[in-house]
Amino acid sequence: MEAQKIGYDDVAQAARRIGSGIREVAVAPADDGVWFALEFMQHTGSFKARGALNLLLAHREAGTLPEAGVTIASGGNAAMACAWAAGMFGIPATVFVPETAPAVKVDRLRGYGADVRQVGTQYADALGACEEFAAGSGALASHAYDNPLIAAGAGTLVDEILAQVPEPDTIVVSAGGGGLFTGVATAADHHGLRTIVVEPEHCRALNAALEAGEPVDVPVDSVAADSLGARRASRLALDTARATRADSVLVTDEEIIDARRHLWRHHRLAVEHGASTALAGLRRFEGEPGTTVVVLCGGNTDPSDLH
Template sequence: MTTGGTRTGLTTRADVEAARARIGRTVRRTPVLRVEPAALGGAPGAAPVALKLEMLQHTGSFKARGALNALLTAGDLPAAGVVAASGGNHGLAVAWAAARLGAPATVFVPETAPGAKVAGLRALGADVRLVGTRYAEALAAARERVLQTGALAVHAYDEPAVVAGQGTVGLELAEDAPDVDTVLVAVGGGGLAGGVAAALRGTARVVGVEPVGCPTWHRARAAGVPVDVEVGGVAADSLGATRLGALGFAALTEAGAGSVLVDPDAVLAARHLLWQRLRLAVEPGAAVAAAALLSGAYRPQPAERVAVVLCGANSDPVDLA
């Protein structure tokens, strides 16, 4: 499948490499920080943990990669600009990418979206529309806008160019931490996890981590197909897709990815610990992957080398003190 393929195709490493060639001069190559396992609840003597600091990306999350790749893949953008539905991070990324290319952006977000994300969208020049309380409602409104105006729709996670762009996180991680055996990555709609799984297939195992209130990959893995789930909880603003995307499901399944669930209290504890011990300020959705280690939901083998993708930082840091 190429980045212009169907939503039911399988994202390949070649797709991800093509995305990197397209966006590599514009997005940031975020650093990898090695930390002692005790800092993340590991046993003494275990291998250091590699943290991929993707919250340092443009707009504060990995989403900039997929959004830019999608717009560049589309070619000439319509006069009506681009439209996105988002819990916040995808909208920020689309607004940023559209601004770089001189196109207007309209972003539909749930009324429950964090104020910091809404303010960020407006600062980037986006026309922000607050609709409903769930991502699915914002998505329906965005689709109606596309039908009315002819604007380009950029799906948050179930679009080939978006998944391939997100997968560039995995390529960088493989180069900067080539000894890693397992990568823990948060799952919402599956764009990041699926892209990373495609990039690392055959070289490192991917484990998708989700809060118990947003189990899209966990439920899809058990059912054999993506299924609708009820979502809520501390990370729902960024991981609140009600169904795993077909592309993410295909990539995660092909890679034999694992699944781990974590409790909301573990997510908040991980977020606070990342700040207190390492001075890393992340949003709850990004703390989910770290929570798998801190809570013991994922227990590495003695010689296993683990990486954790810290995927975003778009939340109010006032409660980290």
């Protein structure tokens, strides 16, 4: 099968397209040689706003943005971004989320004006319902991660990091289906940076794809499953991981929880478990020389368990 990929030109075009529509990522020094990219401060509370806006703008430019609006299946964050972007264009957004989606995300989705439909217990259940709805309604089918425009939009944060962090060597990201990873790794590789991609050991879609040589279904059972719970990584993410020789790391739920508490206790940063997964993975590389940027990708969380 021919490799699927995006190029740095796609990321650069996305950056020009979304322009002032998104917030430039804030960065902050953390420990010696480590910086945090505070992407949880993005519109809708996660990096997903970048890809959602890029997708709709590209379809508007092409004249293919339907009056029926846009539909998406998501654990929550991609759906919020889709609803937010649809609101900017004045078109409807119909979003499908699992019944297990956190209440904080469902409430926010409705706040963005989305028609929220909860189906099944996993992302794959919501995706099936979304595909059926798109086929019958004519709505534009977006995707939480498996779309080149979505991935390219996510990758736009890399150049923003490079404009603020002195000579970074490595970028660390967490992965579910691989949209953020695909965009970030593509842009990072263009600039000669290493990418470390981190997943929960029981939500290891990309790691399993690398092991098997093709995307495969995996069990989904992690504290971070609400944002990293893709059952299967995209072919785009797999081919990007191969092309960029990214380091794939697995972490336990205990490590993810500990990293999230560390971010709160020592930095007063309240993030999702999906975001703290990246920091948990970095700990496997402690002591290595160079400057590392950890992308804290989402903050749509209930902070009541942070203490």
